[in-house]
Amino acid sequence: MMWTTDDATALRRAGEILTPRVADILDVWYDFIGSTPHLVTIFRRPDGEPDGQYLERVRGRFEHWVIDVCTRAFDDQWLAYQEEIGLRHHPTKKNQTDGVASPARHVPMSDMLALIVPVTLTIRNFLEEGASESDEVEAMHQAWFKTVTVTLVLWARPYAGDLW
Amino acid sequence: MMWTTDDATALRRAGEILTPRVADILDVWYDFIGSTPHLVTIFRRPDGEPDGQYLERVRGRFEHWVIDVCTRAFDDQWLAYQEEIGLRHHPTKKNQTDGVASPARHVPMSDMLALIVPVTLTIRNFLEEGASESDEVEAMHQAWFKTVTVTLVLWARPYAGDLW
Ligand code: HEM
Ligand code: HEM
Structure with a gap:
């Protein structure tokens, strides 16, 4: 029910389909963020x-991640990279990478977490469009x-x- | 992309299909929890x-929730109930409702959060089995x-x- 070798194979193939479409995918997600005031405000200037x-x-970096997640091995280096991305959403490191002073x-x-829903559902069209028989x-x-x-x-x- | 009136209608219909199957649904989920050692241990005795x-x-209570989630209005009372269920998973209130002394x-x-995956994917079969044309x-x-x-x-x- 959880992660299987079939999933790994399916994800590799998804990566082949999604990689050339990555700019279009980000258009869809950025349209969603851009049209949701409480999300776009997280990118605000002073x-x-x-x-x-x-x-x-x-x-x-988001485009890069789409490709990465489909193609990289889920090893320790990948785990460390996830920890880093988590920290970049958290007060520990947000704003640092781009040297911004966002409030x-x-x-x-x-x-x-709620973004899981659009990030999951919107991918289906791209997979359908790129899938072979x-x-x-x-x-x-x-x-x-x-x-x-x-x-x-x-x-x-x-x-x-500690409660994680 | 997020919650629409079509979703509300679809969820009501899902509730009609799932309600008579709720014991079978819980069988599937409890099989999953029961066969995953780090999950079953959360129900351990001293x-x-x-x-x-x-x-x-x-x-x-889990069975009750399946029906509830499909049928109740998402109003303030529903929100308060969600807060209560969250606290019953959290140290604030776990073990209290059943008066257990689980370590x-x-x-x-x-x-x-990871249980979102099986709880989402396993419902599809039940919907397919109960759907009319x-x-x-x-x-x-x-x-x-x-x-x-x-x-x-x-x-x-x-x-x-505060970071929620
Ligand atoms: C499924 C959910 C999400 C995914 C997959 C995602 C993905 C990413 C990725 C890949 C990065 C770049 C990480 C890096 O530096 O390498 C990033 C950074 C960022 N994301 Fe998200 N994100 C999600 C949710 C959100 C939401 C809901 C917001 C709110 C608008 C958001 C705002 C940001 C911001 C502001 C940064 C830059 C952080 C910084 O200052 O370095 N993300 N996200
Ligand atoms: C999609 C994820 C989950 C859902 C939908 C869910 C659902 C529920 C519901 C409806 C209840 C009863 C709440 C009430 O008292 O009214 C409950 C309680 C409980 N759940 Fe979950 N649960 C989830 C994840 C988990 C996981 C991963 C575990 C770990 C094994 C878990 C362990 C428990 C325990 C121990 C209780 C009883 C808490 C107490 O002492 O009152 N749950 N859950």
């Missing part, structure tokens, strides 16, 4: 306006859902301390 | 053995996924304090 440069730089000191954990879209989509959820659970670690 | 009575009593003082947040299984399943995720995000509140 004057309260959205920081276009910050948004753009994070977008690049939004962290991404609320609730927003971070022998591909099982449902299997690829389930593998994507499992990976996203586990990844987000890892990112939530610094938020919950 | 002597380290699984507490059958505790498991059984929680199972009843497992809380359900780790990571385990709680005019039902859209995909729509019901998406509504279920959204509801479960939002519910779990609410339950995670006491774990993250």
Whole structure:
């Protein structure tokens, strides 16, 4: 029911389909964030306006992550990278990578976790569009859902301390 | 992309399909928990053995929740109930409802959130088995996924304090 070797195979194939579409995928997700006021405010400048440069730089790393998550081995280095991304949403490290002075000191954990829903559901169209006849879209989509959820659970670690 | 009136309709219909199957659904989920040592240990007695009575009593409330989530309005009373369930997984209130002395003082947040995956994926078969020709299984399943995720995000509140 959880992670199997079939999931690993399906996720690799999903990566082949999604990699050339990664800019389109980010368009969809950024449209969602951009049209949700309490999300876009997390990218605000000290004057309260959205920081276009910050948004753009994070977008690049987000694209990179889509490819990464489908192609990299889930080893210790990958785990350490997840811990780092979690900290970059948390007050410990948000704003540092891009050297911004955003008054939004962290991404609320609730927003971070709730994004699992659009990040999971919107991928299905891209998989369907890119699938060949022998591909099982449902299997690829389930593998994507499992990976996203586990990844987000890892990112939530610094938020919950000992109770994680 | 998030919660719509179509989702509300689909979830009501899902409730009609799932309510008569609720014992079978819990069988599947309890099989999963029972076969995952780090989960079953959260129901352990002071002597380290699984507490059958505790498991059984929680199972009843879990069944109740499946029906509830599909049928109740998401109003303030519902929100207060979600807060209560979150606290019953958290050290604040775990073990109290059943008057048990389990040394497992809380359900780790990571385990709680990761269960979103099986609780989402296993429902699809039940929806397919109960659907009539005019039902859209995909729509019901998406509504279920959204509801479960939002519910779990609410339950995670006491774990993250100000950073929630
Ligand atoms: C499924 C949920 C999410 C995923 C997969 C995701 C993905 C990512 C990735 C890959 C990065 C770049 C990490 C790096 O530096 O390498 C990032 C950074 C960031 N994300 Fe998220 N994110 C999610 C939820 C959210 C939400 C809901 C927000 C709120 C708007 C958000 C705001 C940010 C911000 C502000 C940064 C930059 C942090 C910094 O200052 O370095 N993220 N995200
Ligand atoms: C999708 C995730 C989960 C759902 C939907 C869920 C659902 C529920 C529900 C409905 C209850 C009864 C609440 C009440 O008293 O009214 C409950 C209690 C409980 N759950 Fe969960 N649960 C989830 C994750 C987990 C996990 C991963 C564990 C670990 C084994 C767990 C262990 C418990 C325990 C021990 C109780 C009893 C708490 C007490 O002492 O009152 N739950 N759960």
